[in-house]
Amino acid sequence: MIEGLEVIKNSAWFGLDIKTRYRLKNREKELERQKKANLLNRGYQIEYRKRNSERIKERRRLWNERNKRLLQIKNYNYRNGTEFSAKDIDILFTSQGGVCTYCREPLMDGFHIDHILPKKRGGTNNLTNIHLVCKRCNLSKGAKTHEEYLKYFEEILND
Numbered sequence: 001m002i003e004g005l006e007v008i009k010n011s012a013w014f015g016l017d018i019k020t021r022y023r024l025k026n027r028e029k030e031l032e033r034q035k036k037a038n039l040l041n042r043g044y045q046i047e048y049r050k051r052n053s054e055r056i057k058e059r060r061r062l063w064n065e066r067n068k069r070l071l072q073i074k075n076y077n078y079r080n081g082t083e084f085s086a087k088d089i090d091i092l093f094t095s096q097g098g099v100c101t102y103c104r105e106p107l108m109d110g111f112h113i114d115h116i117l118p119k120k121r122g123g124t125n126n127l128t129n130i131h132l133v134c135k136r137c138n139l140s141k142g143a144k145t146h147e148e149y150l151k152y153f154e155e156i157l158n159d
């Protein structure tokens, strides 16, 4: 009986690959090796962060910006019953060159999603009726149509 168990144990043992067998036999050594590797890795991580601090900062800035944008879109969708995705807005943002349609102010610090033809005037939530504008333009545009606001904007500039 015992002999049989031994056989099973042995066959299981030999079923293991050499690396695993080595590790099981040398647990202590292995733990020590892992500890050293972790320490080395931590040192490497610190080094990496130091060397790439600018890149990491930039990546974090982009992440924060993106998430701020996602939150804005989420809030907008919630308030307006729309279903714009971050991708939709990204496409608009890129196609507009990242500036307000009216005053050309960079929209890095945020934007308003504006209906080109206001909903009050029969405009839809269709993406073709949507563009991104700065807060100032959106608030002064109110329920004006795109053409009306452009005219209004021109008048202000030439005042």
Ligand SMILES: [Zn+2]
Pocket (backbone or CB within 6 Å): 100, 101, 102, 103, 104, 105, 133, 134, 135, 136, 137, 138
């Ligand atoms: Zn503007």
